[in-house]
Amino acid sequence: MQLDHNITIDEYIRLCEDMPSIERRKQENNAYLGIEDGFYADYLPAWFQVFGDSVEVVFFEHLENDHRRFLKELCERLSIDHTVFNYDEMDVENKSVNYRNELLQKIALFINDKGEIFWRAHPRFKQLLRRIYRNVNGKIFEGKYHEHDLDYLESLFKSYNQRLAIQLVQRGYTDFPNWLAQ
Numbered sequence: 001m002q003l004d005h006n007i008t009i010d011e012y013i014r015l016c017e018d019m020p021s022i023e024r025r026k027q028e029n030n031a032y033l034g035i036e037d038g039f040y041a042d043y044l045p046a047w048f049q050v051f052g053d054s055v056e057v058v059f060f061e062h063l064e065n066d067h068r069r070f071l072k073e074l075c076e077r078l079s080i081d082h083t084v085f086n087y088d089e090m091d092v093e094n095k096s097v098n099y100r101n102e103l104l105q106k107i108a109l110f111i112n113d114k115g116e117i118f119w120r121a122h123p124r125f126k127q128l129l130r131r132i133y134r135n136v137n138g139k140i141f142e143g144k145y146h147e148h149d150l151d152y153l154e155s156l157f158k159s160y161n162q163r164l165a166i167q168l169v170q171r172g173y174t175d176f177p178n179w180l181a182q
Contacts, residue, residue: 003031005098009145013152035156041163048171057168061177098139108133 003012016024016035024032047055056077063070068087075082099105112119119126165180 009149013149035153038157039160041160041167044164044167048167057173059177059180062175097134099137100139101137104137108137 007015013035016032019029019032021036023029024036044057058070058074067090071085071087072082074080161180161182165176168176168180
């Protein structure tokens with residue numbers, strides 16, 4: 001399910017909070033789990049309970065800030081040869097972008113889904129077509145939010161993030177992104 005592209009962040013927050021949990025868990029309402037699924041402190045203990053020290057928590061911000069270092073360190077911890085990566089040719093594969101024409105977007109998604117085997121065999125061709133498509137049909141995302149929305153979300157997540165930080169510190173983690181280090 002896709003959200004209405006005219007929905008404001010305030011409206012989305014209200015919809016997520018107002019929908020009963022049992023309703024949010026239905027497949028057709030998956031788009032309204034955006035807040036609840038961010039309460040990582042509620043989910044992480046079960047993962048550690050089942051998988052113990054096999055669980056490794058990593059942060060997107062570390063990947064985004066220095067993907068070379070992030071991948072090299074991760075590969076070392078997993079005993080994987082990091083030299084298989086061509087760091088200079090790495091590209092964001094699933095970048096979220098708005099689109100100008102909905103029909104063109106649907107056609108592009110259909111072609112992408114049906115050509116998965118071909119695209120895996122020809123990644124550079126896919127990158128070229130993706131770049132062309134984004135130039136033709138891509139549209140800059142214009143975030144429409146107010147400072148009070150961000151303040152509300154920070155207050156909503158504060159206790160969960162504090163619990164998460166404690167859970168991770170207890171397991172030896174220390175290098176946190178800004179949102180968790182506060």
